[in-house]
Amino acid sequence: MDVEIITIGDEIITGHTVDTNSAFIGRQLTGLGFNVKYKTSVGDAIEMMEEAFQLALKRSQLVIATGGLGPTEDDATKKAIVKVFKRNLIFHEDILEDLKARFKERGVEMPAINQNQALLPQGANFFPNKTGSAVGICITEHGRIFISLPGVPAEMQQILTDSVIPYLKGLKTGRALSVVKLRTTGIFESQIAELIEPGLKLEPGVRLAYLPAYSGVDLRVLAAADNEAEAGEKAQKLVRYLESTVGKYIFGREDDSLESVVGQLLLDNDKTLAVAESCTGGQLGMTVTSVPGASKYFLGGLIAYDNEIKIEQLGVEREIIEQHGAVSEPCAAAMALGCRKLFDADFALSITGIAGPEGGSAEKPVGTVYIGLASAHANRARLFKLGLKREIIRTRAVYAAMEMLRQEILDIK
């Protein structure tokens, strides 16, 4: 069944609010096997909504709209529905009573304007709203289903989960879908393609997407089939192929983050980590500690921005910096070694580089980053060339450092 999602509101059109509702609905409906084909956003003007509703009802069997159901004048979705479906608004006493009771519970008298919320298009079903005043509206006509939900994300999500999804599960949804996301790091999109594509044969109904970000490239496998088992098997077949070609770079699946995967590896092996950062200025520590419970394996770090700090706190020999510079393999290695000692940690990572825009030279251009690692078994550093933009260089350096640690722990095991 083809689906169109319509999000309504001037704040969405002008970009002052990022539309997260359509992503939430899209994920839920895709998971149920619906084919989300279109997403549209329109402002609060009635005629724009009418036009969007008409077009959506023409090209999709199921239309889900969010927003514009509040009690105030600028909430015009119901007016547009009434026009499109040519129906009158009918007063529902039970809805009003329920609303009044909830205001009373909170010790507040219901503002009169909320009476509007008990007016629904004739013949519509409604889905209860547990926290807000706008109920969900459902109209079926000529084989089309039109559902209108409030725009407040928490209210929309509650109604969708409690009422809309159970309702939709009762309908035939066509094909079953299986979606798997493999997360890679340390390799370019084009390099992955070169490894994958020569031997790649996509079965009918199976799609592969590359989703690049600065932290790595995600590979999304999407398989459609007549039933769930078949879709799952098709997806798994491609997943196995991807693992056989680029498995080394796959650190996790779905919502796994590299920081949580590395954290779990440290926990599983009962090891601790400390960091020494120059050009990233704390971003590696911040990323590692973005995982709740990181205190179980992360001891701390030194932001050694000034060279004197590298010498005094981390014990990097002055000669190393004078001879090779602070951005050098020996300096990165010495930083990691000193950091491991200072924090009495099992593993230490260090980052020193030129994040720009200034400080680059012909020999060491902006983007030159050395990442060091120290453990009971190793003390080494590696050169990376991470691009030209400060923010991107720093983010890539953080993920490259974590990946270096992941490979090290996997090698030891």
Place this chain on the structure above:
Amino acid sequence: MDVEIITIGDEIITGHTVDTNSAFIGRQLTGLGFNVKYKTSVGDAIEMMEEAFQLALKRSQLVIATGGLGPTEDDATKKAIVKVFKRNLIFHEDILEDLKARFKERGVEMPAINQNQALLPQGANFFPNKTGSAVGICITEHGRIFISLPGVPAEMQQILTDSVIPYLKGLKTGRALSVVKLRTTGIFESQIAELIEPGLKLEPGVRLAYLPAYSGVDLRVLAAADNEAEAGEKAQKLVRYLESTVGKYIFGREDDSLESVVGQLLLDNDKTLAVAESCTGGQLGMTVTSVPGASKYFLGGLIAYDNEIKIEQLGVEREIIEQHGAVSEPCAAAMALGCRKLFDADFALSITGIAGPEGGSAEKPVGTVYIGLASAHANRARLFKLGLKREIIRTRAVYAAMEMLRQEILDIK
């Protein structure tokens, strides 16, 4: 001029990626006085794109699409453009040379598949991409403008800012607009409203918007008039009123960041800064050093995640932690004091708090954060209650710390 924004990608349609690109573009274009009327999202299938492009070109004078410009097979936007505009793809040697040079700079050989990126629809202009391989494409035909940009947010933003906006500014947009953004921090949206609204009188054509973020609340003044001078004067009148009521909280304008404003204050006063971080794990250091040239005033920091590090490295007395806990006013003050000494800095900031989701108690719930400051004149700490979510708490703490330093430097002067 009516605008339609089209975002392309299966990951957007299925909700696996939240579309932030259309919000960014919407904000920028609204700020320029364009009338963003439609937003549409479609998947990666060529025929869906074709349909969306055709419809958009029918109902809008300017169409901006993002996504689907990568070098791999699933990136089909160029194929759809070629069909809609009935043009051939032409090879551009200069684009290929530029791309090869950039790969070389990073010490990597360009994968052959990237040659696709030098193929552009006949007669199209292109906008350079400074970080990625896909250039922006611009086609004008029958009074319509069609612009296609890559989907990676940083690349899209760079091309939009550097090339598309200057290009669009050259087109007529109707009335003259003046937009001023005042940036505040350390005060809630509702508190600002209470200070501003009693005496607020908005002239016709003038609008005021509150744009809250975790780092603070921006106030956007938008004034429309028949000519630029008049629009500018209207906007300035409201700006002066806002400065008279909430000026204390305004740290900058437009793209000023708190970190760059604080950095400039340190530079102007020839002072240095060091940081000691517990729950933020390096985010304060990272934010301070996100400003190019921060090495002129930022010496470094200690990420004292483990309590022993606070004691050993920062010299916090063990009794303070035993008696008051690591999340306490005396501990935060001692951390700042010890940090100032350790790094021999003029100013030191410290952050210690409970970022959750675990570790909270009745007395010190999640969101409890103490921020400390040490200078030649002061050593104190202050309690903040910063919400319930880990990421938000950490971001708010970082901005609260920088604001504490800003006020301190302003007070000394």
